[in-house]
Amino acid sequence: MRITSIDVHGLRLTNADGAFALSGDRVLDGADSTLVRIATDAGIEGWGETCPLTGAYLPAFTGGIRAAIAELAPALLGADPRNLAEVTARLDGTLLGQAAAKAALDVACWDLLGRAAGLPAATLLGGIVRDDLPLYEAIPIGDPERTAARVAAALARGVRRFQLKVGGDPRRDVATVARVAEQAGDGALLIVDANGGWRLDDALIAARGLADLPVHLEQPCATLEACARVQRASGLPMIYDEVVVDAPSLVAAVRDGGASVVNLKLSKVGGLTRLRALRDLAAGLGVRVMVEDSWGGDVASAAIAHAAASAPAGALLATTFVNDATREHVAGHQPRSHAGRGSVPRGPGLGLDVSTDLLGAPLARYR
Structure with missing residues (x-):
């Protein structure tokens, strides 16, 4: 061929x-x-x-x-x-x-x-370890009232995992997260994601305020060094995202940054070949992974599903179908989430019929 x-x-x-x-x-x-x-x-x-x-x-x-x-x-x-x-x-x-x-x-x-x-791509990527995928919903930066309303709507749909965007005024962000934590209740996964947007002093203020809340903190600052200081000061489980682009940076995040989780994006690392290698390296180092992409539609979401479904047992923290956020669909809005869960397409390859x-x-x- x-x-x-x-x-x-x-x-x-x-x-x-x-x-x-x-x-x-x-x-x-x-x-x-x-x-x-x-x-x-x-x-x-x-x-x-x-x-x-x-x-x-x-x-x-x-x-x-x-x-x-x-x-x-x-x-x-x-x-x-x-x-x-x-x-x-x-x-x-x-x-x-x-x-x-x-x-x-x-x-x-x-x-x-x-x-x-x-065969499905997931079978070739390591085997279908899980068909039931834990999906999170991303919530944009907003005031406490607006954020609470979006979370309430998601909870009503059965969503129990949230990535809360922060990175503005740290005290306001902490107040918003605290309200969502009370709203979501026990058992919810709350990821507080600044996308590297806080300076170190603001990140430390926020981390102290978040220390007693049941949250993961994701990429509070732009650099590994600053994020590591925040992790050491707060003791919060830290997710590294933007700074993890290859094997050396992943190892550094674990060794020097105290990473509990690494967030792997297809377009950030170069596709499924490299994502699989990094996913399995992370699992071997004892840290969990999030598998996703920056944005995209049905094709990107299918690739995410195959990489997530084949992650080693116990290694996947959460994933997301980016096509849930888009109006346009080239494959009939497949894969599609339901009540905060998803499944991998079972057809050969990505399992999509693209129009x-x-x-x-x-x-x-x-x-």
Whole structure:
């Protein structure tokens, strides 16, 4: 089997619940997703997707991703997509970095591998360890009243895991989290995520206020060193996200940062091949993982589901289906959450039937 062509499609995704606010005055009300379709001489196709949250979240933006794919895609022509080692070597031999662009191409090759084998990608990623996936719902920065209202609506739908965005005034953030903790009750998972938005002094103030609450603290500051100081001062279980991009940074987060959990995103690390390696490394080091992506639609959510379903036993803290936040769906809103839970598609590859009706003609074609 050889790759004969790669199509690149664009899709504007809009937020189903309106504007979503992060620390640092970053606001998401929509984003341009990039989808790739890889065709082969065997008549089998595979899909991948990458979508930056905003250009100010991680070092990736739509124009840069598509420019990188223009360099990477020709290097994959003629390759066997089932040989992920060859795919990775060709990608890395063409461009250093560019994880978000590589992620879409890598995921499409995993989709092809599964379709060729007649197996779900999760089976090939380590086996389906769990079909019932614990999903969290992200709650944007807001005042206590607005946050409480969103949490109440989610609780009514059966959601019991929340990622609460913070990173503004630390005392107000603590008050908001305390209210949600009381609201959610025993057994709820509460992740307090600043997305690296606090300076060290504000993070320490917040951490002291959160110390007696049943929460995980995620990436309070921009650097590993600052987050480690907050962890040591508070004793809170710490989730590292933005600073974990490869094996050395993951080991440093555990060894130097006191990580309890690492958050692995497909577009941050370069796709399923590298996410699987980091996921299993984390499990071997005794820390749990969150598996997700920055943003995206049905294709990104399916890739997340396969990586989460095949995580080693006991290693998965939580995951999320990013397509729950979007209005646009290219595969019938599959996978789809229900009452805060999800399952992995059981068809071969990613297990999706992607329609091009929303996508239209390709932005570019490489053959």
